[in-house]
Amino acid sequence: MNIGRFRKDFPVITKENLIYLDSATSTLLPNCVIEAVKKFYESNGAVIKRGVYKLTIEATDQYQKARTQVAEFFNATANEIIFMPNESYGISSLLYSLPWDMSNSIITSFLEHHSNYLPILYLMKRFGIKISHITHNSEGELNLDSLMSLITSNTKLISLTYSPLLFGTINPMKEIVEIAHEKNVPVLIDGTRIAGHHSIDLKSIGCDFFVCHGNIGLMGPMGVGVLYIRQDIQATLNPLILGSGTVSKVQINEYQLMDFPDKYEPGSPNTANVVGLGAAINYLQGIGLENIRNYEKSLIDRIIKGLKNIDNVILYGPTDSSKKIGIISFNIKELNAHDVAMYLDEVANIAVRSGLLCSHPMLEKFKIPGVVQASLHLYNSEADISQFLTTVETIAKDLS
Numbered sequence: 001m002n003i004g005r006f007r008k009d010f011p012v013i014t015k016e017n018l019i020y021l022d023s024a025t026s027t028l029l030p031n032c033v034i035e036a037v038k039k040f041y042e043s044n045g046a047v048i049k050r051g052v053y054k055l056t057i058e059a060t061d062q063y064q065k066a067r068t069q070v071a072e073f074f075n076a077t078a079n080e081i082i083f084m085p086n087e088s089y090g091i092s093s094l095l096y097s098l099p100w101d102m103s104n105s106i107i108t109s110f111l112e113h114h115s116n117y118l119p120i121l122y123l124m125k126r127f128g129i130k131i132s133h134i135t136h137n138s139e140g141e142l143n144l145d146s147l148m149s150l151i152t153s154n155t156k157l158i159s160l161t162y163s164p165l166l167f168g169t170i171n172p173m174k175e176i177v178e179i180a181h182e183k184n185v186p187v188l189i190d191g192t193r194i195a196g197h198h199s200i201d202l203k204s205i206g207c208d209f210f211v212c213h214g215n216i217g218l219m220g221p222m223g224v225g226v227l228y229i230r231q232d233i234q235a236t237l238n239p240l241i242l243g244s245g246t247v248s249k250v251q252i253n254e255y256q257l258m259d260f261p262d263k264y265e266p267g268s269p270n271t272a273n274v275v276g277l278g279a280a281i282n283y284l285q286g287i288g289l290e291n292i293r294n295y296e297k298s299l300i301d302r303i304i305k306g307l308k309n310i311d312n313v314i315l316y317g318p319t320d321s322s323k324k325i326g327i328i329s330f331n332i333k334e335l336n337a338h339d340v341a342m343y344l345d346e347v348a349n350i351a352v353r354s355g356l357l358c359s360h361p362m363l364e365k366f367k368i369p370g371v372v373q374a375s376l377h378l379y380n381s382e383a384d385i386s387q388f389l390t391t392v393e394t395i396a397k398d399l400s
Helices: 003-009 031-043 054-073 087-097 114-127 144-150 173-182 231-236 271-287 289-308 337-348 360-365 382-398
Strands: 081-084 105-108 130-133 155-161 187-190 209-213 225-229 247-250 255-257 313-316 327-332 353-355 371-375
Touching: 003 289, 031 271, 054 081, 054 271, 081 087, 087 114, 087 155, 087 187, 087 209, 087 225, 105 114, 114 130, 114 155, 114 187, 144 173, 155 173, 173 187, 225 231, 271 289, 289 313, 289 327, 289 382, 327 337, 327 382, 337 353, 337 371, 337 382
Parallel strands: 105 130, 105 155, 155 187, 187 209
Antiparallel strands: 081 225, 209 225, 247 255, 313 327, 327 371, 353 371
């Protein structure tokens, strides 16, 4: 199965000898996504739900079609899917719309991206809530026994990443949700690093909230994210931000909110990019998540085997491709991570992530000053991996 052949479906940037290994931050977009955004602006460009003329009706239809596509992709219903500008906005909008007091506590982990961890720190500083951390092993696998011991009558939420950015470990979210629900505690899952790489069935997982960025694994445009709020919990929530589109009626001293999902989508949305996200979802479904997963596992096996055979390379996280997604973090002894990344870029035109990964508490916990990170998606090829490994070996031999 050579999914890497889909490289031809991507714009010219992929044909200029660029090897893009940074899908954990953002991905190359398929031509069909770029064309969908371009077509919307060229043929429509209207604001949704603001009139009865043809263009705004058509724009609204396209926007709602994308919502349905995203819902089907995650096995949810359309009214459970809310479009947000990004992952950070989605998590903050949700957490800050919940009622908090000093008796409440949140359970999270040191494995979180700042998008999840910072809003929790804000709640601690603003309301005095307590933060408890699930323990984990050296490969980013969460300790479920630790979770059970942390849940108390004051636990208001469990908020965790599906796959930590440093390791790419796939954690057992369904089991975590089952443990939490036995104690009537809702669960928020940050699924940004895993969405688009691994099949996610939200009904099967059973979580109450789910957030992901549309521009990373889902291969949609920048500026779009997805917030899922389970239907039977929606009545307990009120939006953080109000504005046009969230209300059905406004009087001098009163207002009436729209139903979900409209009440959580204030102002004029980024309709073109939502349409682009719909095109990306259609593209991924056309290839098949199982096919993508199997192809990426073959690349993970290749890149890990190669790195393990290079002297002075330190690998982080699981080395079994069945336990992780295509995030490979490493260092070369005696070398700064940014220096390695710059060498890869300048000498071999290979784009990788480096540094603290917007996950400072996680790297501090493991006493790691920074890492080099290669992350894969379906447009990467065996040739990409070969060139990457050859260049890393050169760096390790000549510079370390």
